[in-house]
Amino acid sequence: MLSLDGISKSFPGVHALTDMRLDVRAGEIHALVGENGAGKSTLTRIIAGVHQPDSGVIRFDGNDVRWAKPRDAKERGIHVIYQEFVLFPHLTVAENIFIGHERRNRFGLIDHRRTANDALELLARFGLQIDPKALVKDLSVADQQMVEIAKALVHDVKLLILDEPTAVISGHEVEVLFGRLRGLRDAGVAIIYISHRLEEIFALCDRVTILKDGKYVGTRDVAAVNRDQLIALMVGRSLSELFPSRRPAAERPVVLETQDLSIPGRVRAASIALRAGEITGLAGMVGSGRSELAFGIFGALQKSEGRILIEGREIASMTPARAIAAGIGLVTEDRKGQGLAMLLDIAANVTASTLPSVTRLGLIDSKLENDIARAEIENYQIACRGPSTAVSLMSGGNQQKVIVARWARTSTKVLILDEPTRGVDVGAKAEIYRIMHDLANRGIAILMISSELPEIVGMSDRVIVMREGTITGELLAHEINEEAVIGLATHHAAA
Template identity: 75%
Template structure:
């Protein structure tokens, strides 16, 4: 791609961007939300036409007539939201538009399943071709998307945040399959906010900022600090707020004792103190999220939760909210946001009685509050009436935090607060967390990013196999110490 430019009404999205991707390499494309990554990949895939510049594909200058044209030439994109038919089988999904038929022109189901089985075998994927897609795990659905690319004899595969919906062993399997495709000569463009993945998987990296190319370099020749500086203009050392002096006199606002959730958490205890950021760490499946959901009243549990010294044997989310506890869930689109509503409706969702009189919502007051929160949390949008579905992931996350910060007088639980957001948005979310703690709110931060746990936490509780494996105070918090607690085998 040479000198690619693209504008939408009132917005210059790309300006003179160059991108070169080689056969048999995994090429990272990184940048903050709004940097132009999505628009650039949609131009590669034929969804948009560039206003200026040219595309050369496998030696030929091309002008795609549409996504179908690009796909026929071997360009395949796997978006964050999968393009699958959930109630059709794996085999039927693989050959949509390329149905296997018999001499009478009817769909040959036996041949479809046989071809699907052979295709999945090429990727070492053990999935029953006759199984419906809706019955698959998210990781297996992703593998079906990759297998679909092979139907089209893929030459260039683009993956947009492929690990946003998988973790742990599933990520390792994905990387193994991507490396196999690279070895087979496929060119891969890999878009991710997770810098550790870039250094683990990719050969070269191109950085975009504000619709312009900052640079391309070999991954082996750049450090994490340098890459962050290219993306946001700041060093890694400036990513987290200054560490606060440890205090021993912070009052306890929530104490959970012997919490058990059937099959997931066993006898876990945790204490949260006013004005303290407590990190909750552990491997995927360790029970971190389940413990938080039980404390908030979402999951049934045994054990007790004491809030401001008052014990609550049973608790519902509504009662937890009344007591000043908020929860930012891990799945912001599925569980956190009302995606069809606007910013103001999402910000005020947990405090509607405050804006209701005689059963009617006072829209003017709701809008004034939303405007204040937009300014307070630096939410980038056109205004309170902006649909949240059209906003970046980082700004969507700030909308959720703004909502719960209004109700969280005592405790705010944040489950993976920066998952899927860019570095600039992370800085803003860290600032917000720091400011809320300074106001005396107890923060419980669940995170899979060790650098985040170490950089933000005043104290760290580590879980392993559904139990609390240990606790680290400020001077003891290191990545090595967290990993040691999270992975050490329990005594027999």
């Protein structure tokens, strides 16, 4: 269906792609993997007609092609679903699906009834029960994504490209998406699937092409490689080398403790202890109450019962301000929506939680703020042009480092990390793991929430597991393995 040979593309000062190759067959789901900066986005844009290659040949559906604009590629059956949805929230599902291809009556006016009926038929063909008259803003994120896919299916789709499609969904929603994609594959559609989540590659894809530093590394049948081999192709080192060496077990003092902490409708009687210099993993299925427990500890959700103690002293009514003052930091899983000020630069983001320290006579001391940011850029090896770099222009891994740098400046006792490596590439994960290891060695108690079992097993000194708002068990270092974590995550706590 699609063949690229010798594709090269340069931008001012950057060789984005060099002699790239790719072939995608009709009726297959083909994964495209590589670290941030490997060239995946540039390659996708060339396939979609956003960029024209400097050299090389593109062959699509049996013909050599060279798209002058994205519309050319779309008219031939190539459709891209980007990580950021291109939907109009205040229009209906039907209006979004047929935008630009409106159903009209014989007078040239939009026929809303026909539009809704055609949308209902299209959604039903895709196995979806979504009201075509509903406003997009009222849909779940998963349903919004399905509307994006349905919008592509209005056309004669031959090649569908999905960029990080599960970044904003989880659990059952992912399984629903996978089922729809398998149905499209079985109908003969070629699918390019881009994801940092390697477990999805093995669950869904037929073949995988690996990119590194803008160059073609190789193409493999997914059934012929394992996770460790795939990582080695992507970054040049094995999975075992991603995680720092486990630190020796030691009796460490308790820094923070919860006793029978309950959050209405979310967490029931949760008792945990976080120790200085220890990385405690908090595991469980999505919806188990992990994030809610973290928010309760930080004071962002109010408790109904129980106690929170810091170094033995009870905080009767925890709030985020009191948590910060007590040396507690929280890195949320939604770095763009809840973590970063996306319109500001690195310097402003790094100092956001400590503004009084860079304020003089009510004004921010820009020189001091930039000096602090430069030190953190060096300390955390943040790839950027300097403190004035806009965080919106940075990769996910470097954005995450900026947030960690901010909270590490104030988190003298406890740092809570909710999905710290979500949406970042394997190389950036290794850097974040190193940072976490270094912070723990400085005596900070780290609570790491993660849905990735290899991460939980590889990083944790101790693991606490939750299910349906309740703690079901705790594993010490020698007991930690994926089977034990899954067992506790899928069973009720002992009575």
